[in-house]
Amino acid sequence: MTVARIAFTPGEPAGIGPDLIVKLAQHAWPIELVVIADASLLAQRAALLNLPLTIRNYEPDEPAVAQTAGSLTVCHIPLTENVVVQQLNSNNANYVLTTLERASRGCLSREFAAVVTGPVHKGVINQAGIPFSGHTEFFAQHSKTPRVVMMLATEGLRVALVTTHLPLKDVPAAITRSAVEETLQILHADLAKKWGIANPRILVCGLNPHAGEQGHLGREEIDHIIPAIQSMCEQGFDVSGPYPADTVFQPHYLAEADAIVAMYHDQGLPVLKYKGFGNAINITLGLPFIRTSVDHGTALDRAGTHNIDDSSALLALRTAIDMVNR
Numbered sequence: 001m002t003v004a005r006i007a008f009t010p011g012e013p014a015g016i017g018p019d020l021i022v023k024l025a026q027h028a029w030p031i032e033l034v035v036i037a038d039a040s041l042l043a044q045r046a047a048l049l050n051l052p053l054t055i056r057n058y059e060p061d062e063p064a065v066a067q068t069a070g071s072l073t074v075c076h077i078p079l080t081e082n083v084v085v086q087q088l089n090s091n092n093a094n095y096v097l098t099t100l101e102r103a104s105r106g107c108l109s110r111e112f113a114a115v116v117t118g119p120v121h122k123g124v125i126n127q128a129g130i131p132f133s134g135h136t137e138f139f140a141q142h143s144k145t146p147r148v149v150m151m152l153a154t155e156g157l158r159v160a161l162v163t164t165h166l167p168l169k170d171v172p173a174a175i176t177r178s179a180v181e182e183t184l185q186i187l188h189a190d191l192a193k194k195w196g197i198a199n200p201r202i203l204v205c206g207l208n209p210h211a212g213e214q215g216h217l218g219r220e221e222i223d224h225i226i227p228a229i230q231s232m233c234e235q236g237f238d239v240s241g242p243y244p245a246d247t248v249f250q251p252h253y254l255a256e257a258d259a260i261v262a263m264y265h266d267q268g269l270p271v272l273k274y275k276g277f278g279n280a281i282n283i284t285l286g287l288p289f290i291r292t293s294v295d296h297g298t299a300l301d302r303a304g305t306h307n308i309d310d311s312s313a314l315l316a317l318r319t320a321i322d323m324v325n326r
């Protein structure tokens with residue numbers, strides 16, 4: 001049986017991404033885990049954490065081998081400057097983006113079966129003068145995919161977003177009928193393909209308080225969201241709403257739903273993270289490859305300490321492996 005290769009990008013080098021991959025390396029994996037990062041950074045972080053680590057250079061032309069505990073296969077990308085743990089350095093922003101670009105290129109060429117990402121610091125990349133709003137947008141742009149969907153998932157709840165990293169003032173204009181309908185189509189297709197749910201049931205939030213109160217508290221529901229839902233229903237999809245976002249996250253609604261669609265980041269993700277922070281994953285739907293990620297950020301204050309939770313990273317990797325196998 002051939003062994004799949006999965007790329008891992010640790011993200012911000014001063015944050016907990018390198019710690020997470022050193023911790024993941026303490027397990028054996030049924031795939032070759034190709035870490036796209038500076039090899040000396042990983043060796044230094046393992047030493048700091050006092051964890052065993054043998055680094056093997058990635059050889060793309062050799063057959064992939066399953067990962068043994070205590071080892072990592074590293075596709076070396078050199079840092080621009082040495083890393084001081086917990087200290088952001090905008091001079092390493094290009095390094096971070098080079099790791100993402102290498103992973104994306106490898107996924108598009110099928111060198112890698114999937115990519116799992118650690119957390120990046122969006123602010124420090126922008127501080128370096130490079131416009132960047134997130135992995136989701138980066139991978140969409142790099143793969144020339146016009147629309148992708150950010151979804152976070154934990155036990156008992158999946159939340160997909162119509163808009164991603166957008167200033168709140170720009171959200172209403174982005175809630176168009178086509179944006180909502182395309183999000184629903186991508187979500188429906190990926191729930192079927194990646195989770196094996198034959199006819200997913202999707203509940204859609206409104207944008208305004210009380211889903212617009214019949215137009216008295218905003219018209220986005222009437223003008224855009226309802227027409228998109230109706231169109232999906234006419235095509236035979238099990239989609240309902242718009243529901244007021246403050247009431248839809250109740251057990252009796254969730255019991256009937258495979259996913260909730262929220263209109264913007266902080267409408268849906270606080271609920272998801274309250275329910276499952278640390279035990280959730282972030283997945284980009286609609287990309288031409290599998291991408292999963294942790295549900296948390298760079299946690300700079302905890303980098304290089306033993307005080308981190310690697311549950312989300314473990315779940316992101318296990319989910320990617322399951323999806324590759326499926």
Ligand SMILES: NC(=O)c1ccc[n+]([C@@H]2O[C@H](COP(=O)([O-])OP(=O)(O)OC[C@H]3O[C@@H](n4cnc5c(N)ncnc54)[C@H](O)[C@@H]3O)[C@@H](O)[C@H]2O)c1
Nearest residue numbers: 118119120121122123293294296297298299302307308309
């Ligand atoms: N996947 C990603 O790339 C991703 C996701 C979210 C946030 N971010 C970025 O991370 C940066 C910091 O964001 P933030 O401070 O809002 O969120 P954060 O998740 O980094 O930290 C929030 C709190 O949770 C704690 N925490 C986070 N992950 C933890 C873990 N694995 N174990 C133990 N404690 C953990 C932190 O110490 C902090 O107290 C921002 O630049 C943001 O854009 C990146």
Ligand SMILES: N[C@H](C(=O)O)[C@H](O)COP(=O)(O)O
Nearest residue numbers: 134135136137282293295296
């Ligand atoms: N929106 C994500 C979250 O809150 O967890 C996070 O910023 C990561 O986004 P990307 O996967 O696009 O980097």
